[in-house]
Amino acid sequence: MNLFSDIRALVLDCLQAMVADGALPQGLDFSNVAVEPPRDPAHGDMATNAAMVLAKPAGLKPREIAEALAAALTADTRIDSADVAGPGFLNLRLSSALWQGVVATALKDGQGFGRSDMGQGARVNVEFVSANPTGPMHVGHTRGAVVGDALCNLLAFAGYEVTREYYINDGGAQVDVLARSAFERYREAHGLSPEIAEGLYPGEYLIEVGEALKGEFGDTFLDQPEAVWLETVRNFATDRMMGMIREDLAALGVRMDVYSSEKALYGTGQIETAIAKLKAQGLIYEGVLEPPKGKTPEDWEPREQTLFRSTQHGDDVDRPIMKSDGSWTYFAPDIAYHSNKIDRGFDMLIDIFGADHGGYVKRMKAAVSALSGGKVPLEVKLIQLVKLFKNGEPFKMSKRAGTFVTLRDVVDEVGADVTRFVMLTRKNDATLDFDFDKVLEQSRDNPVFYVQYAHARICSVLRKASDMGVATDDMALAGAALSALDDPAELALMRKLAEWPRIVELAARTQEPHRISAYLSELAAEFHGLWNRGNDTPALRFVQEGDLATTSAKIALARGTGVVISAGLAILGVTPVTEMR
Numbered sequence: 001m002n003l004f005s006d007i008r009a010l011v012l013d014c015l016q017a018m019v020a021d022g023a024l025p026q027g028l029d030f031s032n033v034a035v036e037p038p039r040d041p042a043h044g045d046m047a048t049n050a051a052m053v054l055a056k057p058a059g060l061k062p063r064e065i066a067e068a069l070a071a072a073l074t075a076d077t078r079i080d081s082a083d084v085a086g087p088g089f090l091n092l093r094l095s096s097a098l099w100q101g102v103v104a105t106a107l108k109d110g111q112g113f114g115r116s117d118m119g120q121g122a123r124v125n126v127e128f129v130s131a132n133p134t135g136p137m138h139v140g141h142t143r144g145a146v147v148g149d150a151l152c153n154l155l156a157f158a159g160y161e162v163t164r165e166y167y168i169n170d171g172g173a174q175v176d177v178l179a180r181s182a183f184e185r186y187r188e189a190h191g192l193s194p195e196i197a198e199g200l201y202p203g204e205y206l207i208e209v210g211e212a213l214k215g216e217f218g219d220t221f222l223d224q225p226e227a228v229w230l231e232t233v234r235n236f237a238t239d240r241m242m243g244m245i246r247e248d249l250a251a252l253g254v255r256m257d258v259y260s261s262e263k264a265l266y267g268t269g270q271i272e273t274a275i276a277k278l279k280a281q282g283l284i285y286e287g288v289l290e291p292p293k294g295k296t297p298e299d300w301e302p303r304e305q306t307l308f309r310s311t312q313h314g315d316d317v318d319r320p321i322m323k324s325d326g327s328w329t330y331f332a333p334d335i336a337y338h339s340n341k342i343d344r345g346f347d348m349l350i351d352i353f354g355a356d357h358g359g360y361v362k363r364m365k366a367a368v369s370a371l372s373g374g375k376v377p378l379e380v381k382l383i384q385l386v387k388l389f390k391n392g393e394p395f396k397m398s399k400r401a402g403t404f405v406t407l408r409d410v411v412d413e414v415g416a417d418v419t420r421f422v423m424l425t426r427k428n429d430a431t432l433d434f435d436f437d438k439v440l441e442q443s444r445d446n447p448v449f450y451v452q453y454a455h456a457r458i459c460s461v462l463r464k465a466s467d468m469g470v471a472t473d474d475m476a477l478a479g480a481a482l483s484a485l486d487d488p489a490e491l492a493l494m495r496k497l498a499e500w501p502r503i504v505e506l507a508a509r510t511q512e513p514h515r516i517s518a519y520l521s522e523l524a525a526e527f528h529g530l531w532n533r534g535n536d537t538p539a540l541r542f543v544q545e546g547d548l549a550t551t552s553a554k555i556a557l558a559r560g561t562g563v564v565i566s567a568g569l570a571i572l573g574v575t576p577v578t579e580m581r
Contacts, residue, residue: 044091062088099494119160128352158508171262179234185210313366
């Protein structure tokens with residue numbers, strides 16, 4: 001049940017009737033007609049822009065259309081009033097029975113309330129995290145992991161078939177650096193002093209890897225040249241790091257469906273095949289690029305390279321795919337990897353990258369456009385930085401220095417649920433402040449606490465109602481006499497509940513899971529507001545001593561609110577609490 005969609009359908013029916021009656025011309029495009037909550041709730045329950053968007057193509061004044069549409073709408077029993085505002089906006093007030101019906105529907109549908117078939121089963125691949133397997137995950141990876149996982153939950157809730165994927169960057173120079181760093185810890189495990197040269201990873205997390213290498217290979221590699229041990233140590237260390245990363249993701253409640261390896265693309269013909277697809281389209285050529293911005297001609301050494309004509313698919317410049325020594329650039333295996341995704345039949349690809357990959361977006365979009373013939377869209381979400389604070393001081397991190405704050409540091413400090421919710425309080429492309437002290441505060445200023453407290457209060461009042469003999473199962477509550485819920489504060493809460501299906505579709509369409517956390521905060525505020533009014537007005541309390549019928553109706557409203565909070569938290573990957581400690 002999406003009440004906003006239902007009323008929009010009513011608006012469109014009225015507009016079509018106006019066309020049939022000659023009040024509007026034929027051939028109008030109604031696709032931009034919207035029905036949304038008004039900016040000011042005092043103006044009504046819903047508002048439509050129909051008259052504003054149709055006035056020009058219809059050759060009529062907006063108010064003319066709005067007044068005629070208002071008359072048509074008020075003939076429907078669902079609409080109590082339709083008032084023209086300003087130049088032609090139309091504010092609608094709906095019957096109380098509609099809002100009360102939302103509560104009954106939420107109780108009958110349970111966790112399915114708000115689910116959408118918007119995705120129509122389209123297959124979506126979401127690649128996220130994809131951290132280099134050179135160490136444990138840090139707090140920046142944490143935000144990307146949470147955003148990616150919540151986005152997958154959201155898209156699945158909105159009717160998409162979602163695959164979660166992690167791309168293991170195990171084919172580049174960084175894994176050779178990992179191997180050399182681990183080898184020094186292997187030497188340390190044998191009682192030798194490690195030589196952590198500049199450029200190696202100095203983190204203590206590699207001490208355990210060195211011990212494990214000793215346990216597996218003994219002193220086999222001591223005093224051996226790098227050529228003897230590099231590949232073995234590299235594979236061993238990479239596997240250990242991926243094991244650590246999988247454990248980190250599990251601690252955060254993140255699961256992956258697929259792990260794909262960059263290394264597996266080399267020597268298998270996949271890169272060559274992908275490049276051949278582009279070459280067949282005339283998109284691969286030998287050429288010389290212009291000097292990059294900021295370079296003077298004296299600094300630039302023009303040389304012929306093998307280039308991808310990415311400018312034909314929206315990029316700013318063409319991109320090299322092969323180095324002068326004949327080896328592939330880092331872009332080439334990424335082209336092959338995305339070609340592989342397209343070949344697997346996905347209808348849409350989503351990549352979640354760190355903010356430092358901003359310059360990579362256009363070339364990757366160009367490659368996917370070329371490989372799919374423009375049929376498979378690629379959306380790229382950039383994850384901005386997380387600034388950590390504790391005791392009023394900023395936390396610094398440096399992966400190479402081995403002093404970074406890890407994912408496990410954050411989860412161990414505040415828990416996975418708090419970590420996830422806070423990471424989703426801002427849009428992915430906005431910097432996020434994470435204050436260890438504030439996220440554990442029990443106050444309205446802490447959105448995690450405020451939403452969880454609402455759910456705990458609902459569970460508490462359900463227990464109390466049950467103790468006095470009220471049937472609190474959802475089916476019984478759905479049959480309660482909900483017409484008793486007619487106070488403005490109760491109706492305000494019901495109106496907020498009715499927004500849930502609309503918010504799900506809006507968040508899924510924009511691929512912005514932070515909209516869910518924002519909505520839950522608003523819903524919690526409405527619930528707490530009604531609860532607090534009950535302190536001053538006994539008739540608004542959820543439990544009415546000696547009046548089972550009224551209590552059932554009010555408990556139905558509370559439980560309906562709990563259903564939506566629980567569903568929203570599930571999308572965020574957060575477990576709702578039943579009591580506060």
